[in-house]
Amino acid sequence: MTKKTAPASKRRNIPDPTIARLPRYLRSFPEFVHANRSVISSKELAAASGINPAQVRKDLAYFGQFGQRGIGYDVKTLDAKMREILGLHKVWRIALVGAGHLGTALLQYGGFTKAGFRIEAAFDVDPSKVGWELEGVRIWATPAIRQVVREKKIEIGVLAVPASQAQRVADDLVDAGVRAILNFAPCILAVPKSVLVRGVDLASELEHLTYFLDKSREK
Amino acid sequence: MTKKTAPASKRRNIPDPTIARLPRYLRSFPEFVHANRSVISSKELAAASGINPAQVRKDLAYFGQFGQRGIGYDVKTLDAKMREILGLHKVWRIALVGAGHLGTALLQYGGFTKAGFRIEAAFDVDPSKVGWELEGVRIWATPAIRQVVREKKIEIGVLAVPASQAQRVADDLVDAGVRAILNFAPCILAVPKSVLVRGVDLASELEHLTYFLDKSREK
Structure with missing residues (x-):
């Protein structure tokens, strides 16, 4: 996966990999809530999120004192704090450009339509x-992007x-004023510095995997 | 994007973020080849890949002496070396499970069918x-996975x-013997330690982006 991220100064000195793991923690909270578990250990959070316990404790430490030694972490507080950190405590208005197979898959993908994100319009050339x-x-015609956005x-x-x-x-x-772009097209975009771009290259995920496969074969 | 990667010992001590950037460098080489540029500077590679020059030089340093001071990097050597590092010098046989919108988008996505990857079979319940x-x-029926794989x-x-x-x-x-899984489903998979899993959570990319947006708004 290729990424272009904001300069470190914008990140409160939290490492990018830690931020990237927060959504995984968030995904695991509903099962604890469902099981009436209000307080959990870092070990339990590790198991539920598939991240090792030492890493979980290290990640959580960046966000202040969520947990109490020997007692654990309050799920609701963790959830609220992580959502706030990720900017999910407000609703973001989104435009999807491209309503082909990938665009449709994104619309159907639960996470994109959950609280926090509202896809206001889609655009396609067809x-x-x-x-x-x-x-x-x-779905609007692509030339309507500027006006609708x-x-x-x-x-x-x-x-x-x-x-x-x-x-x-x-x-x-x-031109229409978006502040960020999530780019699934396999190319580098030229945009003004004020606009954030995050590129997701689906094929490079596969290449990243074969790197590890190839190494493990050599052993 | 959520990731589960191999232990550090398998990685020749190359940091994961560096490996993750290699596909971006690879994508930029064809335009240099097309322009008959056999030697390029780290600055040019930086511009073409959207990664800052200091980072480019740092990344390349992990892979030995590709470049010559004051002359630059040989594109063909860089390309071959990075492909080898990523395990792309051989052909990997792949099965795609799920031929819905996302599966179809992946099949149509150039990178998945380029040299290095061969999708041998797809499976669907429909x-x-x-x-x-x-x-x-x-496309095969899902119950045929074990046999076909x-x-x-x-x-x-x-x-x-x-x-x-x-x-x-x-x-x-x-069970059928795959050595690695690229998982686009938003869940944690339980697999034996010998199998590599890399999870791609499309929604978490969006959450990662709003994190930076929210920070920049506070400024």
């Missing part, structure tokens, strides 16, 4: 899709278009 | 898809199924 709804989200005060653009279209779409989103 | 081909890949000596399983099905599918893949 006239046969325009005017329809996909998972409850209206401005009107709906959309803050984040998600790019699920081919690499050949990505820069043009990014330019339109930036 | 009887109407079974027996058909998708992007040239035959064994027969085709498949080494990597890519999971594009709902979280509720992921563990069962992973069990089948492990």
Whole structure:
């Protein structure tokens, strides 16, 4: 996975890998709540999130005193604090550009429509899709990006278009005022410094995996 | 993005973030080759890959002396060396489980079918898809996983199924002998220690982005 992240000064000195693990912790909380567990140990959180206990304790330490020695961590406090850290205590308005297979998969993917994110509009170049709804989200023609994004005060653009279209779409989103772009197209985007870009290269995940496979074969 | 990676001992002490950036460098090489540039500077590589020059130099230093001071880096040597490091100098046989929107998007995504990866079979629970081909890949019924994966000596399983099905599918893949799983389902998989799992949580990418947005808003 390739990433472009904000400068360290914006991160309260919390390492990027720690921030990247917070969503995994968040995903594990519902099962504890479901089991009426209000206080959990770092070991339990480790097992539920698939992260080793030492790493869990280290990660949590960056966010102040959540836990009490020998007692454990309060699930609700942890959940609220991590959501606040990730900026999920407010609703983010999102535009999805590209309503093909990837765009549709993203719309259907639970996490993208959970509290914290609201996909306000989708865009596609295919006239046969325009005017329809996909998972409850209206699809607009791509040339309408500037107008719709401005009107709906959309803050984040998600790019699920081919690499050949990505820069043009990014330019339109930036012109319309988005503050961040999550880019699934396998290309580097040129945007003003004030706009955050995070690139997700699905193929590089596979390449990262073969790196470890190849090493373990050599043993 | 959530990740579960191999222990440090398997990594030749190369930091995980460096390995994660190699695919970005690889993606930038074709444009240099296309422009008949056989030697490039770290600054040029930085611009083409969207990574800062100091980081580029630091990353390359982990892999020995690719470059010559004042002259630059040989593109072909860099490309070959990085492919070797990532284990892309051989062909990996892959099974895709789940031929819905995400699975189809992955099949259509250039990088997954480039040299280095060969998707040998796809699987789906939907009887109407079974027996058909998708992007040239035959779709089998999910219960055939064990047999087909064994027969085709498949080494990597890519999971594009709902979280509720992921563990069962992973069990089948492990029984059939895969050595690694790339898991797009938002859940933690239990597998033997000998099997590598890398989890890709598409929603957590968005949460990671809002973290930086929220911080920059506070400034």
